[in-house]
Amino acid sequence: MANGIYTTSLIGQILNANEIIVNDGPVSTLLTDSRRIANAPEALFFALSNRRDGHEFIAEAYEGGVRNFVVRSAPAEPLINANYLIVPDVLAALQTIAAHHRAQFDLKVIGITGSNGKTMVKEWLYQLLSPEHNIVRSPKSYNSQIGVALSVWNITADNDMGIFEAGISTVNEMDKLQPMIMPEIGILTHMGSAHDEGFKDRREKVNEKLKLFKDCKLLIGEYELLLDHKKQNQEQHHFCWSRKFNSASLYVFSETSISGNYYMRAMYNKQEIECLVPFLDQASVENAITCWATLLALGYSPAVIDERMERLAPVSMRLELKNGINDCSVIDDSYNSDIQSLEIALNFLDQQNQHPKKTLVLSDIYQSGLSRDNLYRQVANMLNDKKIDRFIGVGEALQHYKDWFHVTEKHFYKDTYDMLVDIHRLNFKDETILLKGARNFEFERISRALVQKSHETVMEINLNALLNNLNYYKSQLQPGVKLMAMVKAFSYGSGTFEIANLLQYHKVDYLAVAYIDEGVALRQAGITLPIMVLNPEATAFDKLTEFKLQPEIYSFGLLAEFVNYLQVNDIINYPIHIKIDTGMHRLGFEGFEIEPLCDLLEDNPYIKVRSVFSHLAASDAEEHDTFTMKQIRRFEKAFKQIEQTLDYKVIKHIANTSAITRWKVAQFDMVRLGIGLYGIDSAVTDPNALESVATLKTSISQVKKIKAGETVGYNRNGSLKKDGRIATVRIGYADGYLRAFGNGVGKMLVKGMLVPTVGNIAMDMCMIDVSEVDVKEGDEVIIFNGDQRIEELAKQISTIPYEILTNISQRVKRVYFYE
Structure with a gap:
């Protein structure tokens, strides 16, 4: 690697590959999907054999401009001007080049693994540590055998810290991820049931995940999870947190909710410290404690940590596709913005064929780890490759570089307010619009202006x-x-x-x-x-x-x-x-x-x-x-x-x-x-094979106290056996929630508890018994999801899942999301 530049021949040497090189040249982009081609002249395509043999898609990648390929066998008829690196195992070759690339840089790397919370912890640590560090991190939830390799490839000489997550589903997989990440600091997040089927027992799963940390100087996690590891690896420094054991490095002894925030008190270094986070759900709280422990272990003062934790922003890892005004489709990814997730969002935009025109609304990108010139040159090249029809840039940096964007129609605004003032002149109509904005630009205001209004029942x-x-x-x-x-x-x-x-x-x-x-x-x-x-x-x-x-x-x-x-x-x-x-x-x-x-x-x-x-x-x-x-x-x-x-x-x-x-x-x-x-097939006996695709949910419009014997709903069919409360929810038979679900036959999920219907189902609403649940107006109600499955609803009214799904009315807004 000369001056930080890889060439086809150099990669061939690193891989010890047999080579067919016609035109040696620079390589800066690694590709594994022929449908997602970027920077084709400097791209290297790995013909992976995953569910489909990647060799079948070499011609497609070639048509997209790619000329460099890592393959398992020499082609019978090489494509004109194409270079081939022939290796016994293409995935191993991808991981080898990633591990080689990682080894070229001396930066502080945090490796994160666990069953749940990896992505959330990674993104929050990025928010918390960015003021002092130039951080490269895994895009979205890229934590697989392929995803880790692609993530590590993003390291540049400008970075002084990396945060990478690693996910495994069976034994021996972590052995391949560890050399690519080589973390100095390890974080073990919540251990749940995800991928249990790939391991003999939970202990084996924990031990396999801990392989990521074999060379770490510092290991952070929940006290009980790391107790055995701490005894067996005393040369490593362990920073453990606990809600039960006061011998932990961080002992959280008091927790309470205050005005929509979560307030915690803890003992650290024999001193009482405090932390306030803007979340109430337990998964977020546990992830926040992990971040709290990490910053303490890195030497940050409790006061600085408390100040930053209070400002943590929610992390949305999904794109949402919604129906927009004037026959538009809106892809809402308005809560985060970086160069890697922009590429993912543009690939999703590229899939959409329902409208003749594709529009990108993009804000300035912050904390990219790149110089401004380099960053916006990459953004401009990416947009030019994806053939965007209209580009709307929001922010002073994008205004400064506007001449770099070769898009047929382009508009630039200083801030979101200026764009909203001008939104009618932009005349959005019959197009697919991708909203991609950094959080402080508040692109949700643009989303509200462009998305069709509808009632609060959503599938x-x-x-x-x-x-x-x-x-x-x-x-x-x-x-x-x-x-x-x-x-x-x-x-x-x-x-x-x-x-x-x-x-x-x-x-x-x-x-x-x-x-x-x-x-x-x-x-x-x-x-x-x-x-x-x-x-x-x-x-x-x-x-x-x-x-x-x-x-x-x-x-x-x-x-x-x-x-x-x-x-x-x-x-x-x-x-x-x-x-x-x-x-x-x-x-x-x-x-x-x-x-x-x-x-x-x-x-x-x-x-x-x-x-x-x-x-x-x-x-x-x-x-x-x-x-x-x-x-x-x-x-x-x-x-x-x-x-x-x-x-x-x-x-x-x-x-x-x-x-x-x-x-x-x-x-x-x-x-x-x-x-x-x-996700519905009675012939599939493996409970982990299929996933529920649809979630139907609504909200509570009003809560009433009802005395025993008082009647509820049409024909006075509903009543409670003892004094209690009912909630009226915004769904009825016109939405597809059939009358057969009335009078206690149907059940809905409210705050994790199944509650029965009360009285008849009306056209636009129905009532549920919430006597045992603490609810208020506006709270979410789940009709079906992965826990309250469609099959269960079908049993409730003696029908089949097909009828439940196909009965959902067109007036119920569909929101499509892609993580």
């Missing part, structure tokens, strides 16, 4: 959880099997283009909708994937062909109508999907109809059979397995007959969500994933 969709579920099902597929995602019925109530954009970005093979207008809406939102329409209407064949949608053909009548339409409009080889009825007895050609169907398909120039498929009636039910096997055999007989007639191969698919895992013999060429995307 949150966790896109990370949906992606986790998608990847789980992908991992269950046999090699070469395609995946069709069902996005009918407003994606099971979860959204249209918001879900489809994610699925397209993560390369599913097909989408399926129920009706033509659903497919048209996706096409108009920029979705280019093949889309199958399950119930095509003859009256809308023109729309179907105009928007290149592919119809399911399930009867002779529909086939004749569609072929006639194609013939009249002189359309040939139009793709269709043939539905076979193997026992569901809903739609499709039956066994005795296959022969005459083949006669119609043979040598028909107007249609091209893209797939033949059927639907399993009870793939999740063991008691119907014999019937399911009959369906599979009938399907095999039918598609073989059709393929023999056509004399070309078609895609075969019969497996729905539950069959993907229960009936791998039925995966054939493609599977259809539906409600499993949303």
Whole structure:
């Protein structure tokens, strides 16, 4: 590395790689995803074999301008002007170059691990230590085998401190993370149940995590967690905190809430000290105590710490996608701003195809660890790479560097107030707007101006959880099997283009909708994937062909109508999907109809059979397995007959969500994933495999005291058996909370406690019994989430989860978030 610059050949030497180098040049960016290309001329792409083989995406990265690749084997036909570094293990190579880079710098590094709180502690320590230090830190929650490597790569000569988090899910993983981080100071956060399944027991998990700290001079954490480690590693300095043991370095002996803040008193060095933090929830309080202990261990005075802790700001690690005014979409990331999280947010913006125009509203970036010239040169290059249509810069620094931004339309304002004064002239309309602002710019004011107003009942969709579920099902597929995602019925109530954009970005093979207008809406939102329409209407064949949608053909009548339409409009080889009825007895050609169907398909120039498929009636039910096997055999007989007639191969698919895992013999060429995307599949027995995607929540509008026997609600159906209190909440049957949930059948979560409904469910509201909970107006109420699951609500009213999800009204605002 000469003058801090890596070259392709130098990295090849560090990796001891076999080399094919055509044009040696500088390398400053490491890439692991062909969809997220930045600084392509100086990028090095690692063809990782994660869920998909990264070698499949080399051509895509090359098309994006990348010319440097780390690969597992030499290409049969090297791409023109491309350099290849050939190594036995691509992930190990990424970690090796990260460890080498880390070793070039003599800076104070804090390593953080634990089950929960790693990211929060890291971000708060960044806030607390920034006045004295130039800090490089993990972006967002980059703490995996790949994420740590990419985080460490960001170290520069300007940094005098690094804060990196490390997460593991099984044994021996920390052995690879420790050499990349090489912490001098270690912090162990809360140890919970996350990833317990990857370890023999909780003790083993703690010991594996402690491997991060083997060379640390100072180790910080909760007293009981570190007690054994302290006895066995007396050469290390341990700074322990506790709420129970007064022998701890920091003993917190008094805690109370004061006007929305949390006040703590503790003993430290035989002196009583105090600390006030602006949070009340216990997770935040525990993370704050960890930060308190860390600053004391680093030698900060209790008075300085107290002053800074009181000013700690909430940490939002998620992007929120919301519906905006004038047919806009708003990506709200208005609570933090740094160069790494800006790149993550721009990648998310890049996924959105629903509007023709993409706009970035960005504030000045503080505490970047870079010189202003270097920082804003990087920002400008990043924006130019991402092809932003409109750029709005807020802050004096961005104004100063405005000529560096080569964007078609750009505006600059001194501060947020000036932009808000001018917001009507900016004329936001039919565009996707990313808000990315440092906290003191108060971009939430811009968000309020741009986001559609709606009532306080909200359904949150966790896109990370949906992606986790998608990847789980992908991992269950046999090699070469395609995946069709069902996005009918407003994606099971979860959204249209918001879900489809994610699925397209993560390369599913097909989408399926129920009706033509659903497919048209996706096409108009920029979705280019093949889309199958399950119930095509003859009256809308023109729309179907105009928007290149592919119809399911399930009867002779529909086939004749569609072929006639194609013939009249002189359309040939139009793709269709043939539905076979193997026992569901809903739609499709039956066994005795296959022969005459083949006669119609043979040598028909107007249609091209893209797939033949059927639907399993009870793939999740063991008691119907014999019937399911009959369906599979009938399907095999039918598609073989059709393929023999056509004399070309078609895609075969019969497996729905539950069959993907229960009936791998039925995966054939493609599977259809539906409600499993949303974390609901009775065939999946591993409780950690799927995550709940949706959270439906509302708030309390009023609390009333009710005497025993007094009636509540319409028809006087509700009452309490003893004196108590009821809360009226802002959800009713018009929102999708059905009347069947009334009169104690339904339960809602309030402050962690399940409480029953009281009386009938009204159109826009309902009442719950909060006699045993301390609540006030405005408090949050959860209808369903990962704890109060949709399956439980379905049991309450004797229905299925599909009905619960799809009943959520369109007037309930959807908020999509991505961490």
